[in-house]
Amino acid sequence: GAGVSQSPSNKVTEKGKDVELRCDPISGHTALYWYRQSLGQGLEFLIYFQGNSAPDKSGLPSDRFSAERTGGSVSTLTIQRTQQEDSAVYLCASSSRTASSYNEQFFGPGTRLTVL
Amino acid sequence: AQSVSQHNHHVILSEAASLELGCNYSYGGTVNLFWYVQYPGQHLQLLLKYFSGDPLVKGIKGFEAEFIKSKFSFNLRKPSVQWSDTAEYFCAVKSAFGNEKLTFGTGTRLTIIP
Numbered sequence: 001g002a003g004v005s006q007s008p009s010n011k012v013t014e015k016g017k018d019v020e021l022r023c024d025p026i027s028g029h030t031a032l033y034w035y036r037q038s039l040g041q042g043l044e045f046l047i048y049f050q051g052n053s054a055p056d057k058s059g060l061p062s063d064r065f066s067a068e069r070t071g072g073s074v075s076t077l078t079i080q081r082t083q084q085e086d087s088a089v090y091l092c093a094s095s096s097r098t099a100s101s102y103n104e105q106f107f108g109p110g111t112r113l114t115v116l
Numbered sequence: 117a118q119s120v121s122q123h124n125h126h127v128i129l130s131e132a133a134s135l136e137l138g139c140n141y142s143y144g145g146t147v148n149l150f151w152y153v154q155y156p157g158q159h160l161q162l163l164l165k166y167f168s169g170d171p172l173v174k175g176i177k178g179f180e181a182e183f184i185k186s187k188f189s190f191n192l193r194k195p196s197v198q199w200s201d202t203a204e205y206f207c208a209v210k211s212a213f214g215n216e217k218l219t220f221g222t223g224t225r226l227t228i229i230p
Binding site for chain 1: 150152158159160161162165206208216217218219220221222223
């Protein structure tokens, strides 16, 4: 596709339920990133995948959060036993790589998660 | 650890006014710097970036930013704003080598009054 796509666009869930958020990066982009945008908090890095390397999970806030990237393309962010503080917009971004570094990150529209 | 400060949380200007949004970062190494914009109802998009070379960088829609290494700053400027510039603006930094994750500021909401 032309840009990064995310689904669903909105998700309302009950506290304690598990949720899965999906990201389709731009075709050919080898790096994929997840960020979280909370009210008044700005954007917070969660995890990123680069090619076949082990992902950088340093931003995941707890072990309830996990992500995988299958086949080097689509990624799924899973939040188990959701809590109200997980309510936020979850953004995905992707970037391509030149010889020396990665290029700019292109962002998707986000998934707005509301935990009741 | 990297950090980014945007001291202006909400800026209100009239059309044709000049704009400067502050951004300061904290990081000991070489950095790449970015300004992203989020228009109402739209997703984040890149406004401009600095990787190396001329510290004055020009972006889309007449925006520019100046990297001042000694001040750890990367302020965003526009000489004459338009109503369509109403949006939220985010400054971001990443290490120039190795780690690709972006560290964002908390954003500045810009409201332009017609």
